[in-house]
Amino acid sequence: MRQAFARPDRRLLLWSGGVGLLLYLIFQLLPEISDVIRDPESYRHIAEAEAEAAAVRFAEAHFGGTYEPEGTVHQIRERLYGYLSREKLIKDYDDRFGPQYPVEYWQVELKGDDGSSLFVRVHMRTGDIVGWNEVSDGGRGMEFGAASLAARAFAIERGYAESDLRLRGLPEDGGIVFDVADHEIGEARLALHIRVAQADDGAIRVVSFTPEFELPEAHIRYVDRQDRIALILTYAGAFGISFVLFVIAIVYAVLLRRRTSFRRGLLLSGIYLAFYIVQDISMFDGIRASIGEVENAGLATVFMTVFQILFTIGIALSVWFAFVAGDGLWRSMGANKWRRRGEPGFGDDVWQGMKIGYGAAFALLGLQALIFLVMRLGFGIWSSADVTQSLLNFRWVWAFPLLAWCAAISEEAMYRLFGVGLFRRWFRNTAAAAVIPTVVWALGHVAYPIYPWSTRLIELTIIGLLFCWLFVRYGFAAALFTHAVFDLVLMATSLMLLGGAGNILLGIFYIVHPVGVAWLIRWWDRRRPPKPRLVPAFAPAGAGTPGFAAPGGETAGGSAAGIEAADGESADRTAADDATAGGSAAGGDAAGGASAGSSEAGGADATSPAPMAPAAPMDGASASGGSKDGGDSPGDAGSADR
Numbered sequence: 001m002r003q004a005f006a007r008p009d010r011r012l013l014l015w016s017g018g019v020g021l022l023l024y025l026i027f028q029l030l031p032e033i034s035d036v037i038r039d040p041e042s043y044r045h046i047a048e049a050e051a052e053a054a055a056v057r058f059a060e061a062h063f064g065g066t067y068e069p070e071g072t073v074h075q076i077r078e079r080l081y082g083y084l085s086r087e088k089l090i091k092d093y094d095d096r097f098g099p100q101y102p103v104e105y106w107q108v109e110l111k112g113d114d115g116s117s118l119f120v121r122v123h124m125r126t127g128d129i130v131g132w133n134e135v136s137d138g139g140r141g142m143e144f145g146a147a148s149l150a151a152r153a154f155a156i157e158r159g160y161a162e163s164d165l166r167l168r169g170l171p172e173d174g175g176i177v178f179d180v181a182d183h184e185i186g187e188a189r190l191a192l193h194i195r196v197a198q199a200d201d202g203a204i205r206v207v208s209f210t211p212e213f214e215l216p217e218a219h220i221r222y223v224d225r226q227d228r229i230a231l232i233l234t235y236a237g238a239f240g241i242s243f244v245l246f247v248i249a250i251v252y253a254v255l256l257r258r259r260t261s262f263r264r265g266l267l268l269s270g271i272y273l274a275f276y277i278v279q280d281i282s283m284f285d286g287i288r289a290s291i292g293e294v295e296n297a298g299l300a301t302v303f304m305t306v307f308q309i310l311f312t313i314g315i316a317l318s319v320w321f322a323f324v325a326g327d328g329l330w331r332s333m334g335a336n337k338w339r340r341r342g343e344p345g346f347g348d349d350v351w352q353g354m355k356i357g358y359g360a361a362f363a364l365l366g367l368q369a370l371i372f373l374v375m376r377l378g379f380g381i382w383s384s385a386d387v388t389q390s391l392l393n394f395r396w397v398w399a400f401p402l403l404a405w406c407a408a409i410s411e412e413a414m415y416r417l418f419g420v421g422l423f424r425r426w427f428r429n430t431a432a433a434a435v436i437p438t439v440v441w442a443l444g445h446v447a448y449p450i451y452p453w454s455t456r457l458i459e460l461t462i463i464g465l466l467f468c469w470l471f472v473r474y475g476f477a478a479a480l481f482t483h484a485v486f487d488l489v490l491m492a493t494s495l496m497l498l499g500g501a502g503n504i505l506l507g508i509f510y511i512v513h514p515v516g517v518a519w520l521i522r523w524w525d526r527r528r529p530p531k532p533r534l535v536p537a538f539a540p541a542g543a544g545t546p547g548f549a550a551p552g553g554e555t556a557g558g559s560a561a562g563i564e565a566a567d568g569e570s571a572d573r574t575a576a577d578d579a580t581a582g583g584s585a586a587g588g589d590a591a592g593g594a595s596a597g598s599s600e601a602g603g604a605d606a607t608s609p610a611p612m613a614p615a616a617p618m619d620g621a622s623a624s625g626g627s628k629d630g631g632d633s634p635g636d637a638g639s640a641d642r
Contacts, residue, residue: 005349005475008356017359020366027369029493036497042094043499045124045392048072051106055120058129059110063205067110067118071298073289074392075107075121080188082223082384082449083215087186097185099123101211105130107289109297119293121210134207135295140198144170151176151194154206160192175208187216223384223451230446230453238444242414245440246318249325249418256328264340265323265413272409273316275402280308282400286393319410326418329425338417338476347525350477354518357481360470364463364486371459384449391498400495401510404487412480415441415464416471430472438464485514 036043052069059067081103084090093103106122121131142150148167155178156162164181168191175195183190195208253262287308288301330337339346375381391397419437424430442460446453471479488510496507 005352005478006473008352008359008474013356013359017362020363023366024362024369024489027373028365032497041125043497046106046122046127048106050127051122051124052108054122054127054129055106055108055110058120058132059112059118062132063112063116063118063134066113070109070111070117071285071288072106072108073285074104074124074387074390075289076104076385076387076390077212078385078387078449079215079220079223080213082382082451083186083188083219085384086219086380086382086451089186093185097183097190097213099126099128100130101190101213102130107293117295131210132208133210133293135293142196142198142204144176147196148176150196150204151178151192151206154194154196154209155192158209165192185213187219188213190214226451226453227447233443233453233457234447238440238446241440242318242444245414245419245422245437246321248422249318249321249414252325252329252422253321256325256332259331260324260328262324264327265320268409268413269316269320269323272319272406273312275399276312276316276406277309278396278399279403279406280305280312282394282396283308283388284395286388286390289387289390289393315410319413322413322418326413326421329418329421333421333425337421337471341525342528347522349475350525351518351522353475353477353479354481354514356470356474356478357483357485357514360466360478360482361485361489364466364482365489367466368459368463371462375455375459379452379455381455382451384451386449391494397495397498397503398506401488401491401507404484404491404510407487408480408483411441412467412471412476412483416468416479417476420468420471434465434468434472438468481514481518485511488514 052072056067056069081090084093084103102123102125105124108120108122110118110120112118116134116136119133119135120129122128123130141147152162152165152167155165160178160180164183166179166181168177168179175193178192178194180190180192191212191214193208193210193212194206196204197207198204253260284301284305287304288297291297291300291304294300327338336343339349372381387393391400394400415437419440420430420433423433423436427433438461439457441464442457445456445460448456450456467479467483470482492507492510495510496504
């Protein structure tokens with residue numbers, strides 16, 4: 001059984017990591033920091049409690065009665081932000097229209113003493129009321145003529161010149177719509193949507209006022225087409241193929257049960273499950289914001305959150321089987337990509353994986369920044385926003401960077417440990433085996449609000465192949481730490497950009513804490529004597545193959561030829577492996593069984609390092625879930641990549 005991994009070139013690792021970190025700072029982080037320094041007011045906002053108080057005062061003065069807050073969320077006009085981002089009009093819009101028609105605002109849901117539901121939009125900086133919408137029965141409807149006169153009088157009272165108001169025909173919803181002259185940005189035109197109703201006492205009141213910049217039809221059609229393609233690729237491509245991989249993982253976990261153990265991956269899968277359920281609950285307000293201004297939105301949010309938690313449990317189950325089957329596949333092919341607790345070098349492998357992880361993660365951050373720069377300048381990519389990824393909608397914002405470990409654990413288990421191992425067994429070629437799981441992994445990120453949809457497919461296919469190379473060359477621990485540090489830097493940066501000493505210190509802790517994790521695992525491993533290891537008959541001790549290190553640490557082959565050069569395979573051993581999968585290689589099974597019996601699932605996981613980017617935020621998602629007015633810069637926030 002080949003166990004020792006290639007030792008990294010320290011000088012190359014330091015240089016590539018240093019250059020990558022410099023590129024990341026120059027092209028991604030420093031521009032955001034300079035924006036904050038240049039215009040700090042754009043990043044300040046009133047507290048939710050202040051917004052709720054302002055909304056209650058308005059509602060009781062405008063509608064009468066008493067109101068109680070039901071929930072407050074950070075809302076973003078996602079389509080408008082996307083259009084402004086595409087046309088590079090964000091600053092112009094903020095200067096001209098930001099005070100009256102903000103792109104982002106507090107959406108406060110109120111419940112009246114008469115059972116009515118009212119949504120009030122509160123400006124995040126000034127606390128002004130910029131719109132409202134009573135979604136319950138707001139009284140008797142009025143004839144179009146009388147309603148339009150009342151709506152016009154209201155608009156004039158709000159400060160609009162009568163000559164600027166151009167009445168449209170009767171809309172489908174029975175409301176009144178005025179186009180406002182001289183209020184345009186690019187090809188987007190301001191329209192006032194007003195709905196009036198007559199109360200039981202005969203009084204006429206405005207039950208809904210929503211000023212909106214209506215976007216050009218060509219832009220709307222383009223975005224709809226892009227979103228439709230991304231949705232199909234996500235569900236049919238990523239989710240569909242990932243489910244097939246899950247089923248195959250169950251099959252191989254059973255077939256190779258004597259070479260591995262069903263305790264493999266239990267601890268890491270449990271960590272994934274616990275951390276992600278925390279995120280599911282923390283994202284409650286983000287889900288609520290995505291539903292919009294709908295009566296009983298809280299009940300719908302509870303249902304969606306429960307569904308999300310059940311989905312998370314299913315993903316955790318698939319991750320566990322990926323660990324079991326992936327470990328068995330590599331061991332059946334004579335390679336040990338993931339040492340068990342108690343095997344010689346377990347703790348040292350984790351420590352080396354951490355060191356490789358930091359250097360490789362910094363290098364990949366720089367590469368990602370360059371990819372986005374080239375695509376932005378050469379292909380005109382642009383981003384929109386996603387309220388579910390806004391940090392202002394996280395109940396426990398301190399826990400947000402934990403998503404980095406969730407993404408690293410689940411994706412490295414399914415697409416690297418198991419995915420590459422599976423297709424390597426089928427294709428007998430490691431380079432070819434890396435392509436399919438990498439593309440499937442990349443397809444899981446195309447639904448992020450970055451346009452065109454192919455942007456993330458290209459970017460993450462490149463980065464994913466490099467993750468595969470790291471995994472094949474240096475083992476699971478190195479790939480896990482690389483992925484975790486990569487996402488931790490992005491997510492912790494978003495946390496620090498929220499401002500405040502607490503968030504900054506917490507962000508620094510998240511970036512450096514993998515060092516402590518690796519040190520503790522190595523220290524704990526060295527306190528326990530290694531368990532005796534049986535050498536399988538098909539893999540003589542000390543046997544080296546191209547791209548792998550012999551037990552003494554000397555590499556038998558270099559990595560210059562890429563992923564395939566990082567791994568080699570003997571035809572005789574492969575034939576024996578295939579027989580073993582069916583349970584016919586008695587000698588190999590005995591060795592594998594002894595090895596499996598000596599493992600304890602959790603320990604190996606704790607040492608192994610581990611988007612739906614969001615999803616982790618990539619390319620500099622801002623503190624409020626996006627740039628300045630709430631949108632996301634190119635990259636996944638957060639998400640958190642599921």
